[in-house]
Amino acid sequence: MAAVAAQMASELKAGAIVTDVGSVKGCVLKAVGPELPDNVHLIPGHPVAGTEQSGPAAGFASLFDDRWCILTPPKDADEIAVASLEAFWTALGSRVEIMEAEHHDLVLAITSHVPHLIAYNIVGTANDMEAVTQSEVIKYSAGGFRDFTRIAASDPTMWRDVFLNNKDAVLEMLGRFSEDLTALQRAIRWGDGDALFNLFSHTRDIRRRIIDAGQDDAEADFGRTHED
């Protein structure tokens, strides 16, 4: 991104808005900011929408409808430029939220980056079994596994770069995930049914709240069905 910014810098009109749609935002501010002239507005953005498919052909008309787009302007950003970019995303059907780049990277580490990492990981683990064949993993994937394979089919180059560029937040969230998983493992080993039941009841609520907030996967599924 720094290289592209450097290349286009001299061609930018005064007052132009420069934005992006990458999944990590702190590194964009750091890499792109110094390459741009002072008379343009850098406002990084991240539309939280999409499927495991990549590229222009993976788009569909309702892709951004009711999905959130996060803008992470620097502290001294021009308010009119931010409002213009907000209007752009709103016109595409998105809802817009403004936050600091650092906070964005923390929020997305837990809502997107770590979920992708553990999906890639379980699919890798299942691939490497001796006692269970690949063909069995595929046949019986409807028991839960297949939900993970969908996000583990996401673009490898993009996701490599996400993890390399949001290292600290991902490692922090992954540390918490592992601690919690160790506690669950212990509960299973000791036959502590109450601890399991309590967690499993608790996690149900958040699903209901996602559906209530219109963020369930009905629309994305629809787009996906057309792609497959």
Next chain:
Amino acid sequence: MAAVAAQMASELKAGAIVTDVGSVKGCVLKAVGPELPDNVHLIPGHPVAGTEQSGPAAGFASLFDDRWCILTPPKDADEIAVASLEAFWTALGSRVEIMEAEHHDLVLAITSHVPHLIAYNIVGTANDMEAVTQSEVIKYSAGGFRDFTRIAASDPTMWRDVFLNNKDAVLEMLGRFSEDLTALQRAIRWGDGDALFNLFSHTRDIRRRIIDAGQDDAEADFGRTHED
């Protein structure tokens, strides 16, 4: 299950077939077998199909279409009884596979039980953040997290019992998952992009094979959309 078997034992007709649809099979053979008279056929079964919804109202007409149903007859089972039960599931639209109960429990540990456990776990971890609010987790769940909330909304009583009754296989598979996750964590910490890219490329193939095998979630999604 043992209590129910004991209660119905004296009412069973000679030659009757007794089966079940539970998610763990070794414990069913052990618990139910001794309670039944010698002149009935115990053939445990497990249709690998369903959504996160429970109970009769969560059924839909295509629920079993092209999904696998695993039967785990004991070694000395009557072949005609097994064939009858196989015909029953085939008539419901299922494909049928016969395997030993112990192998079933290992296969399902990796294709269903551990995926559910890590889904419950990530949702629990996300719930307990201080730096990221619940409302943020919900708003930005379209980045990957929401896929996990669906299976983490499964019935808490049933899943508690799955983990308590398939302890050894689940702990074995969970151990492998954690080892692999530690290696990934290390790759991120050291900025080893090649290790990340290699795993992420590898996991893509298995998704394609699940779609080719007709085990993707289009049908289940369809049922689910009607439920929600």
